[in-house]
Amino acid sequence: MPPDKGRRRVQMIDIARMAGVSTSTVSRALSGSSLIPEATRNRITELARSLHYRVNVGAANLRKGDQQTIGVVLLSDSTQMISDPFVLGILGSLTDTVNDLGMNLLLTRLQENREDQMRSMVESGQVNGLVVIGQLSLHDHLNELAQQGIPMAVWGANLEGASYPVVGGDNLRGGYLATRHLIEKGCRRIAFFGDTSHPEAGLRFQGYTQALQEAGIEADPRLRQHYLFGDARIRETIEGWLNQHLDFDAIFACSDVTAISLMGALRERGVPIPGQVRVVGYDDILLSMHVHPTLTTVRQPIEQAGRALVALLFESIAGAPRRNIVLPTELIVRDSSL
Amino acid sequence: MPPDKGRRRVQMIDIARMAGVSTSTVSRALSGSSLIPEATRNRITELARSLHYRVNVGAANLRKGDQQTIGVVLLSDSTQMISDPFVLGILGSLTDTVNDLGMNLLLTRLQENREDQMRSMVESGQVNGLVVIGQLSLHDHLNELAQQGIPMAVWGANLEGASYPVVGGDNLRGGYLATRHLIEKGCRRIAFFGDTSHPEAGLRFQGYTQALQEAGIEADPRLRQHYLFGDARIRETIEGWLNQHLDFDAIFACSDVTAISLMGALRERGVPIPGQVRVVGYDDILLSMHVHPTLTTVRQPIEQAGRALVALLFESIAGAPRRNIVLPTELIVRDSSL
């Protein structure tokens, strides 16, 4: 497709000619160089504005040898839509951070079997570095990239032996706080719901285990549901547990969505919450404070995620030693665990 | 910051020298030109791969006079985080579409009072055109941009007199379907909850009104809540209505989040759903099928949004006459309106 219907876009040389100066002067004037006297500078700026002229960033960047762009890679689960309510929050916070720095943000979703596209974005000079959201099963690949000097920062769990910088919530502590809270409320048989194949949920499970141990409570492996599931599966599980008289007095779920579904299933069975079963979720999605009963949950400060990721990415670009940032985690107590 | 620690990045000339050919040949080989015999082509491709060489896209694009990039502008509500569960879905679908076309996606969030940044992205040659998500109060500004030939496509409501191409769900029909469904269930006093200052919600309200009229039901203006609000406000409103004996037998809410909050408030007051009050939401968020009772709602096919937006943007770039795309809307009947 032809870029335009014939009419050439106005460029620096045009401004230069109209102003009766060289392009160097225009370039300097438009970038606010103090070499150019203010009068000339204003005249040129005004002229450019009146013609809707903007410096061609592509050309400028090529000349400057830096695209001033960071790449954001979304690692969504298979062909599924991204369900994590955080992703959008992080993306927003990233966008703002990057824009505030006067840089650009190139968004990509990692395609199946196209892992080389991450490296490619950097090696083709398209971006200065990568922010990767989610780790999924790519831990090893990310490690490899980092070791080869691809600048990056990853949102996810602090896995042992990672050689890439990670920003994430304190999942271990989150799981611990939630569970300890339930214990303090007198619960002894606390169920766990979460997909522990997901690194972040794995850490939350560790926190759960730790809190139980600390309280001298023996964990009942039958009260664990480690895999992802739909609504039907949740009901089955709950009914199964109730029918087996595997009585439980609390549930810690790794996401608010799961927790809310569970509350629905329990209510359907006539189980009072928090009367008979207390529930704690994770994420603090908007709805948590709106459902009935309002949901106790663990909250992570995503507003800080963008800044933290960009900070680590810059350190990575600068070749500074790798480090992680753990964002503090907070227990929000509401009615479901009163 | 220095781009790299001294070591120059491998570039085309290096490959050329090592292969004993000119850069022209390398360029042609790497782009798969049939001018180069397959043997040479493979040799060069292999060499490039072994050195992790990638064509510098910035340079290539400058030469080709086209950045092959589309800009996506998020119009979030004030400083608030984007709450619309759709935004992420649309973004995902856009990313995939754009990537499939071998193009790039530059993400921006519109900053307050920086409306010129949209025009800027195009005039600076950074992007071929814009996809704008949300209209908010920028209808007039968008009109102006479109009239000045800035190529774009907008996700939002089909407003009268728009001179920019729009993709959106059929909000009028959505509101109509939801309301008619409630009427068919025997409801006569149907309340409406939604922020009608938002163009899309405005159309849903029109659909609501239309369905009522068609059924010969007189709308009670007291059963309308036109503005955004938090949880507290929802309870107050509901309690106010109940206390005033403004009895109502159904609620149509412009979002599932609102609908679910409402169900919580009603349950707290001991109002059985759908026994005494039927509820219909909008959006079909993941949780809708998981809450209790499961929520009847209106669904829009966001998976198609990306393709549609990109299609219209390309037409806009090509200078084709403006047109809109209305994505079909579907009523998902669940327990809350049985």
Add this chain to the structure above:
DNA sequence: CTGAAAGCGCTAACAG
């Protein structure tokens, strides 16, 4: 089939 040469639009020494 291949290379030399000319630039894409801009910036930054360098020399006035």
Add this chain to the structure above:
DNA sequence: CTGTTAGCGCTTTCAG
């Protein structure tokens, strides 16, 4: 303070 000059890394005529 300002212009001249030389590229940034690539693609593509054009002439072999």
